[in-house]
Amino acid sequence: MAATTSDVGGSGSSARQAISTARRVVVKIGSSALTSLAGGLDTGRLDLLADAIEERMRAGSDVVVVSSGAIGAGIAPLGLTKRPTDLATKQAAASVGQLALAHAWGTSFGRYQRTVGQVLLSPDDFARRAHHRNAQRTLDRLRSLGAVAVVNENDTVATAEIRFGDNDRLAALVAHLVGADALVLLSDVDGLYDGDPRKGGAAFIPEVRTSEDLDGVIAGTGGVLGTGGMASKLAAARLAADAGVPVLLAAASDAAAALGEGTVGTAFAARPERLSARKFWVRHAADARGSVRLDSGAVRAVSQRRSSLLAAGITATEGRFYGGDVIALTGPDGTVVARGIVAYDSTELDGMLGRSTGELAAELQRPVVHADDLVRL
Numbered sequence: 001m002a003a004t005t006s007d008v009g010g011s012g013s014s015a016r017q018a019i020s021t022a023r024r025v026v027v028k029i030g031s032s033a034l035t036s037l038a039g040g041l042d043t044g045r046l047d048l049l050a051d052a053i054e055e056r057m058r059a060g061s062d063v064v065v066v067s068s069g070a071i072g073a074g075i076a077p078l079g080l081t082k083r084p085t086d087l088a089t090k091q092a093a094a095s096v097g098q099l100a101l102a103h104a105w106g107t108s109f110g111r112y113q114r115t116v117g118q119v120l121l122s123p124d125d126f127a128r129r130a131h132h133r134n135a136q137r138t139l140d141r142l143r144s145l146g147a148v149a150v151v152n153e154n155d156t157v158a159t160a161e162i163r164f165g166d167n168d169r170l171a172a173l174v175a176h177l178v179g180a181d182a183l184v185l186l187s188d189v190d191g192l193y194d195g196d197p198r199k200g201g202a203a204f205i206p207e208v209r210t211s212e213d214l215d216g217v218i219a220g221t222g223g224v225l226g227t228g229g230m231a232s233k234l235a236a237a238r239l240a241a242d243a244g245v246p247v248l249l250a251a252a253s254d255a256a257a258a259l260g261e262g263t264v265g266t267a268f269a270a271r272p273e274r275l276s277a278r279k280f281w282v283r284h285a286a287d288a289r290g291s292v293r294l295d296s297g298a299v300r301a302v303s304q305r306r307s308s309l310l311a312a313g314i315t316a317t318e319g320r321f322y323g324g325d326v327i328a329l330t331g332p333d334g335t336v337v338a339r340g341i342v343a344y345d346s347t348e349l350d351g352m353l354g355r356s357t358g359e360l361a362a363e364l365q366r367p368v369v370h371a372d373d374l375v376r377l
């Protein structure tokens with residue numbers, strides 16, 4: 001049975017309130033909630049989810065669905081017996097399963113004469129401005145036409161290095177993309193526990209208000225069909241919080257309650273001050289094209305004094321990058337301490353390393369990364 005807030009004595013929080021009244025909601029449904037190894041796609045479960053989503057839309061909210069399950073739905077039709085582990089077979093399964101998945105959502109929402117649009121996205125689509133804007137426009141137009149967008153990763157073009165892999169992060173980025181007021185993650189587990197509930201003895205956590213509420217929480221791996229497990233859900237909740245979006249993590253079997261009064265699951269509060277769109281992009285969406293290595297004084301200046309990065313504190317550049325690219329800032333031991341938009345090309349910067357501003361030509365005296373373009377990690 002699902003744990004509810006009344007089971008744990010809570011009477012609802014501002015995050016829960018914000019989620020239950022949100023005008024624009026992204027609902028992400030994990031593979032574990034939609035598919036089984038033996039039977040593939042479970043259309044009965046899909047119908048119950050579509051019922052809950054349709055009800056929320058009729059109550060006046062716009063909903064974007066992020067649906068996993070393509071790989072899970074492709075296993076049985078290809079005669080495979082377990083979830084593939086190599087990329088090529090995963091991609092083949094996703095290509096077969098995505099067709100079935102989109103068709104199943106179309107049939108399910110068709111019961112309400114609701115049209116479905118399939119939107120497949122890659123990490124690159126969030127990193128490139130033009131792609132980002134076009135995806136935003138497509139999702140917005142689908143909404144204004146009364147259709148429901150069903151988003152998934154564009155699995156067949158993903159590479160081992162450049163892919164979301166699990167859809168929790170994709171869902172949080174979509175929430176930012178569409179300016180959502182709430183993100184609902186539906187899984188096979190009814191919320192967050194302080195340890196993996198499959199191991200027994202774990203305590204349910206109804207609310208996460210600050211990162212201290214996560215102290216001591218062990219985020220375990222996922223099931224046989226899911227990918228990221230609890231760690232990827234916590235990372236997605238953090239990402240959504242930065243975008244100012246509260247998150248509800250609940251069981252897909254509780255979808256009606258999760259999308260209704262929001263009394264089930266774990267509610268994660270958003271950050272009181274959301275990151276600016278530019279800083280959100282630098283931190284979460286853009287690819288780092290290269291990096292610069294800082295001496296310990298520069299690490300202190302950037303991390304503690306929140307200063308701009310000057311050439312004097314840089315000891316080396318790594319990779320080839322151009323002015324305007326996002327780069328990583330690493331400490332003397334190679335740990336990434338921040339990300340930011342660099343003002344110079346790497347070739348230009350190589351001649352400036354370790355030199356104080358006064359020693360540089362007038363056109364090279366701007367900070368290497370301005371404090372406004374820098375996000376500490």
Ligand SMILES: Nc1ncnc2c1ncn2[C@@H]1O[C@H](COP(=O)(O)OP(=O)(O)O)[C@@H](O)[C@H]1O
Binds near residue numbers: 029068228
């Ligand atoms: N601390 C935790 N709290 C809740 N669930 C956890 C925790 N650690 C591991 N899990 C497991 O994470 C699983 C959900 O992750 P995953 O299988 O990736 O789901 P999905 O397919 O919905 O993305 C659950 O089945 C649960 O057993």
Ligand SMILES: N[C@@H](CCC(=O)OP(=O)(O)O)C(=O)O
Binds near residue numbers: 067
């Ligand atoms: N794009 C993949 C999603 C991978 C996946 O397993 O995601 P999730 O179930 O959210 O952890 C698919 O549709 O199978």
